[in-house]
Amino acid sequence: MVDVLVVGAGPAGSALAAACTDLGLRTMLVDRAPHRPWRATYGSWAHELPPLPADAIAARAPTVRAHALTEHQLDGEYVVLHNENLRRHLSRPDIETVTGRAESIMPTEVRLADGRTLRAGLVVDASGSPRGRYAEQTAVGVALPADVLPPGEAIFMDWRLAGDPPTFCYALPLDGERVLVEETSLAHLPGLPFALLRERLHQRLAVHGWPLDHPEHELVRFPLNPPLPRGPLVTFGARGGLVHPASGYSVATALTLAPIVARAIAETPTRTRGTIWSLEARMTHALRRRGLAALLRMPPARVPEFFEHFFRLTAENQRVYLTERENFTGTAAAMMALFRSAPPRLRSAIAFAATSR
Incomplete structure (x- = not known):
């Protein structure tokens, strides 16, 4: 029997398994295909990440722009992870x-589809997003030549040509030769079909005069608002609710939390769930879920205007809302600042969306 058994060999599970091993815990990592490549593109604000080897970063964008009703330059550097090198860094x-394939996952036992039973002092489920009827973020992306964006630049959101339901363009460097351009539905219930996103993406590429004949690089679909985990089983990563309800990001949070969670497992296993989800983190997450609920109910025509006022917030307010998971006061202040800055018609839309059932 091992000390820790982690189910799921994605970035979150691999990071936690590595951190547990570094503390001397006997660690097992279970996955139906533990060595398959990580195909997703993982972007993050640089300040969210823990210290990583230089080669774990595939690309950097010191200049980050956003377009809503007007253009904005955002504060901070955006980075794209190098999946193969990050995985190597997390290997032990x-x-x-x-x-x-795990068929049954319990607090100290995992039963596999082939009949094997694996036991551990503690089991952590990091097997990916839960299934259910939740609001989803969806996207279709293509890799284009690097010269479609200025060097060192990324587009965080471009709400021009938003449409109904609204979608935005997200563009970032993948390496020195390619950039990823995605048409993204930030949140919709149910998630928008890929066919619609492909159509929107082709329209956007045509408007910008960008190449249309490149194969798809990525399809994205994951839930944004599943309930936080309950019960005795420890969960981590997307399975553990770490997906930001407003942005969909989770990998940087998992990489940062992994050593902290491993320390809790080593010292006081019964406090592991509380380490992942402190009261402050739960309260902050609940506020962000209210923000997501308001966005889901907002009239489509108001969504670009909503983000116009978000991008006019101070850099501190933006940073807190997007990246600080244990800052209830700061998150509430950012939300209130946006509401106060909005014109009456947008305030009415926000208030109605936030209070509707």
Whole structure:
């Protein structure tokens, strides 16, 4: 029997398994295909990430722009992770890796589809997003030549040509030769179909005069607002509710939390869930879920205007809302600042959306 068994060999599970091993815990990592490549593109604000080797970063964008009703330059550097090198950084020879599909995951036991039963002092489920009827973020992306964006630049959101339902363009460098351009639905219930996003993406590429004949690079679909985990099983990463309800980001949070959670497992296993979800984190998450609920109910024509006022907030307010998961007061202040700055018609839309059922 091992000390820790982590189910799921994605970035979150791999980071936690590595952190546990670094503390001397006997660690097992279980996945149906533990060595398959990580295909998703993981972007993050640089300040969110823990210290990483230089080669774990595939690209950097010191200049980050956003377009709503007007253009904005955002504060901070945006980075794209190098999946292969990040995975190598999180690999440990002492981790016992098991190939198998988990059919039953319990606090100290995992049963695999082939009949094997694996036991541990503590099981952590990091097997990815839960299934259910939740608001989803969806996107279709293509890789284009690097010269479609100025060097060192990323587009965080471009709400021009937003449409109904509204979608935006997200563009960032993948390396020195390619940029990823995605048409993204920030949140919709149910998630928008890929066919619609493809159509919107082609329209946007045509408007910008960008190449239309490149194969798809990425399809994205994941839930934004599943309930926080309950019960005795420890969960982590997207399975553990770490997806930001407003942005969809989770990997940087998981990488940062992994050593902290591993320390809790090593010292006081019964406090592990409270370490991941402190009261402050739960309160902050609840506020962000209210913000997501308001966005889901907002009239489509008001969405670009809403983000115009978000991007006019101070850099501190933007940073707190987008990246600080244990700052209830700061998150509430950012939300109130946006509401106060909005014109009456937008305030009415926000208030109605936030209070509707």
